[in-house]
Amino acid sequence: MFFRIEHKDENSGARTGEIQTAHGKIETPIFMPVGTAGAVKALTQAHLHEIQAQIILGNTYHLFLRPGIEIIKQFGGLHQFAGWNKPILTDSGGFQIFSIKENTRVTEEGVRFKSHIDGSMFFLKPEDAVDIQNVYNSDIQMVLDYFAGYPATLEADRKALDITHLWAERARKRFLETNKDNAQFAIIQGGLHTDLREESLSVLSKMDFEGYAVGGLSVGESREDFERIVTFIVPKMLENKPRYLMGSGTPMEILLAVEKGIDMFDCVMPTRNARNGCLFTTYGKLSVKNERYKTDMQPPDPECSCYTCRNFSRAYLRHLYISREINASILNSIHNIHFYLDFMSKIRYAIRLNKFTEFKTKFLNDFGKGV
Amino acid sequence: MFFRIEHKDENSGARTGEIQTAHGKIETPIFMPVGTAGAVKALTQAHLHEIQAQIILGNTYHLFLRPGIEIIKQFGGLHQFAGWNKPILTDSGGFQIFSIKENTRVTEEGVRFKSHIDGSMFFLKPEDAVDIQNVYNSDIQMVLDYFAGYPATLEADRKALDITHLWAERARKRFLETNKDNAQFAIIQGGLHTDLREESLSVLSKMDFEGYAVGGLSVGESREDFERIVTFIVPKMLENKPRYLMGSGTPMEILLAVEKGIDMFDCVMPTRNARNGCLFTTYGKLSVKNERYKTDMQPPDPECSCYTCRNFSRAYLRHLYISREINASILNSIHNIHFYLDFMSKIRYAIRLNKFTEFKTKFLNDFGKGV
Numbered sequence: 001m002f003f004r005i006e007h008k009d010e011n012s013g014a015r016t017g018e019i020q021t022a023h024g025k026i027e028t029p030i031f032m033p034v035g036t037a038g039a040v041k042a043l044t045q046a047h048l049h050e051i052q053a054q055i056i057l058g059n060t061y062h063l064f065l066r067p068g069i070e071i072i073k074q075f076g077g078l079h080q081f082a083g084w085n086k087p088i089l090t091d092s093g094g095f096q097i098f099s100i101k102e103n104t105r106v107t108e109e110g111v112r113f114k115s116h117i118d119g120s121m122f123f124l125k126p127e128d129a130v131d132i133q134n135v136y137n138s139d140i141q142m143v144l145d146y147f148a149g150y151p152a153t154l155e156a157d158r159k160a161l162d163i164t165h166l167w168a169e170r171a172r173k174r175f176l177e178t179n180k181d182n183a184q185f186a187i188i189q190g191g192l193h194t195d196l197r198e199e200s201l202s203v204l205s206k207m208d209f210e211g212y213a214v215g216g217l218s219v220g221e222s223r224e225d226f227e228r229i230v231t232f233i234v235p236k237m238l239e240n241k242p243r244y245l246m247g248s249g250t251p252m253e254i255l256l257a258v259e260k261g262i263d264m265f266d267c268v269m270p271t272r273n274a275r276n277g278c279l280f281t282t283y284g285k286l287s288v289k290n291e292r293y294k295t296d297m298q299p300p301d302p303e304c305s306c307y308t309c310r311n312f313s314r315a316y317l318r319h320l321y322i323s324r325e326i327n328a329s330i331l332n333s334i335h336n337i338h339f340y341l342d343f344m345s346k347i348r349y350a351i352r353l354n355k356f357t358e359f360k361t362k363f364l365n366d367f368g369k370g371v
Numbered sequence: 372m373f374f375r376i377e378h379k380d381e382n383s384g385a386r387t388g389e390i391q392t393a394h395g396k397i398e399t400p401i402f403m404p405v406g407t408a409g410a411v412k413a414l415t416q417a418h419l420h421e422i423q424a425q426i427i428l429g430n431t432y433h434l435f436l437r438p439g440i441e442i443i444k445q446f447g448g449l450h451q452f453a454g455w456n457k458p459i460l461t462d463s464g465g466f467q468i469f470s471i472k473e474n475t476r477v478t479e480e481g482v483r484f485k486s487h488i489d490g491s492m493f494f495l496k497p498e499d500a501v502d503i504q505n506v507y508n509s510d511i512q513m514v515l516d517y518f519a520g521y522p523a524t525l526e527a528d529r530k531a532l533d534i535t536h537l538w539a540e541r542a543r544k545r546f547l548e549t550n551k552d553n554a555q556f557a558i559i560q561g562g563l564h565t566d567l568r569e570e571s572l573s574v575l576s577k578m579d580f581e582g583y584a585v586g587g588l589s590v591g592e593s594r595e596d597f598e599r600i601v602t603f604i605v606p607k608m609l610e611n612k613p614r615y616l617m618g619s620g621t622p623m624e625i626l627l628a629v630e631k632g633i634d635m636f637d638c639v640m641p642t643r644n645a646r647n648g649c650l651f652t653t654y655g656k657l658s659v660k661n662e663r664y665k666t667d668m669q670p671p672d673p674e675c676s677c678y679t680c681r682n683f684s685r686a687y688l689r690h691l692y693i694s695r696e697i698n699a700s701i702l703n704s705i706h707n708i709h710f711y712l713d714f715m716s717k718i719r720y721a722i723r724l725n726k727f728t729e730f731k732t733k734f735l736n737d738f739g740k741g742v
Binding site: 082 | 412416445690693694700701
């Protein structure tokens with residue numbers, strides 16, 4: 001059994017569960033650190049093990065362009081190539097391809113796009129995205145979807161949805177014919193239109209994927225729109241399949257989505273913010289470059305037990321950042337990913353005690369206090 | 372006792388020994404990774420412990436400008452500020468100051484220089500360099516010396532030498548009055564002139580420092596000049612004091628200098644090369660960006676037991692480098708520093724067996740084979 005629900009919170013839609021893959025189990029709700037090019041930026045695989053990352057993300061599009069599938073095939077898959085023996089989810093790259101509007105042309109057949117690396121042209125069909133992810137041996141594959149962009153007209157969202165559904169059907173067919181070991185997730189689109197979202201959910205649910213994702217959110221819409229769509233669609237998603245909210249990642253967004261029943265998250269925010277000197281702490285965000293930390297002997301987050309917080313002060317981290325030392329990115333990334341994974345661990349614990357709502361309130365209260 | 376010789380190789384000038392500091396022992400001959408700003412670039416302190424670094428280097432000048440001595444004083448020293456509990460040697464910064472010729476003005480009193488960070492002007496006396504390093508609580512302090520540059524006229528080398536000696540005397544006086552816990556090393560200058568080198572050795576030896584360094588080499592001179600000066604001066608240096616060759620660091624230079632009796636080394640080469648994709652291996656240097664490693668599944672150095680070599684292939688490291696991932700710098704630096712420390716460990720082992728010369732021949736033979 002690929003997914004089983006362990007416990008449902010009695011007072012909200014939150015649930016804990018377990019996903020079983022060929023490379024081990026994942027406890028949900030889970031946060032997946034993003035390793036676009038087969039490496040989570042500034043963290044070695046040893047760091048990720050130490051922080052107890054259970055699964056990381058790769059990007060089909062980026063890895064397809066570089067190093068290319070032939071090399072990954074030669075290694076027997078992305079796990080061997082990247083030296084990572086725990087589960088890997090690969091995003092199809094639809095989001096990346098459609099984020100670069102120019103030189104991207106979609107037909108029912110597939111998408112023609114230009115490499116952001118060397119400008120060469122490629123044509124990608126939904127079946128190709130499956131074949132490529134088969135080569136990666138990703139534990140969880142995402143289908144190629146068509147993201148209309150944000151903001152988008154109703155017409156554009158409508159067109160994107162039809163193609164997304166057509167492609168999902170073809171991708172599912174190819175996957176079932178070629179892959180017995182892994183899982184494949186569909187992506188629900190529909191922009192900010194509840195009717196389109198519902199239609200997408202209905203169409204894709206019939207195709208019986210191993211899991212379902214919500215795409216096209218956290219792309220610039222208002223918090224109200226984000227909350228409105230999550231609140232509308234998540235509780236309607238199939239109960240016994242893992243639910244994945246793609247690309248969302250502020251603590252607030254995660255708490256809201258878990259409350260409605262989301263099981264999986266990914267976001268570049270903790271690693272990107274780390275490289276920009278922004279740390280997540282129990283009492284809110286801390287910008288380590290700030291002059292006020294120049295002589296501050298406290299750890300970044302006094303409540304945190306990560307390697308960085310156990311060994312280094314805000315003053316030292318500020319010094320590294322101001323001095324443009326690579327070590328600033330490393331130590332900050334260790335902290336932020338630890339913070340996120342610890343946050344998810346506390347969420348799971350609270351759900352098991354039927355106290356998710358209390359946890360959410362307390363977390364947001366503390367987080368709002370300010371460092 | 373600060374330093375004791377453990378064993379002298381019967382067939383060369385090489386020797387093993389032990390330096391005792393307030394932060395632990397150091398086995399010599401030793402290589403000291405360079406952590407200019409209080410951080411060895413791309414390596415956390417945990418990495419350094421794992422690689423078994425015994426001592427790291429800091430730079431008095433850089434740390435004086437940023438973060439400034441007040442902050443380090445507040446922490447009680449550089450060890451606490453940087454979260455490093457093993458020995459630290461700090462270079463005085465003379466080399467850095469005199470490498471920036473413009474806006475640097477030397478008198479017998481001291482040196483006036485311009486900050487490379489914000490252009491502000493400072494005046495540094497040899498006593499100041501002691502006081503600053505006292506604040507750092509460096510286990511080994513270096514005196515402020517005057518490096519004439521390379522190439523230099525005889526007249527310039529002569530003038531620099533006189534000032535270096537005058538400053539050494541004043542620095543020694545200040546150190547003996549203010550510091551009971553640490554060690555202070557003098558720096559022998561004299562450029563490529565054996566007579567000046569001998570004079571410098573003679574003058575400084577009378578001041579009874581805890582150790583002696585050779586400065587002003589590996590600054591662009593020919594290999595013949597390097598070898599000529601090392602061969603001339605090192606065997607004449609005080610037998611029972613540690614001997615430190617500053618800034619030299621190709622494996623060839625280290626082998627030559629150990630053979631003559633040098634005990635300590637530092638060099639930015641292994642970390643800088645790592646960031647540029649150049650790895651040291653048993654069979655020579657390996658430029659990981661090279662197209663030929665694109666599909667190479669071997670570890671960087673099949674003879675190496677470091678984290679990088681145990682877990683990653685040349686193809687993966689090439690991919691990280693080409694993709695400009697920070698992880699390339701991290702994994703390459705882990706390997707190169709491990710390679711250097713392992714190299715020194717093998718040197719010590721060979722000396723104890725009176726087989727340094729055989730080791731040198733074999734190492735250079737292997738290193739010359741090419742990857």
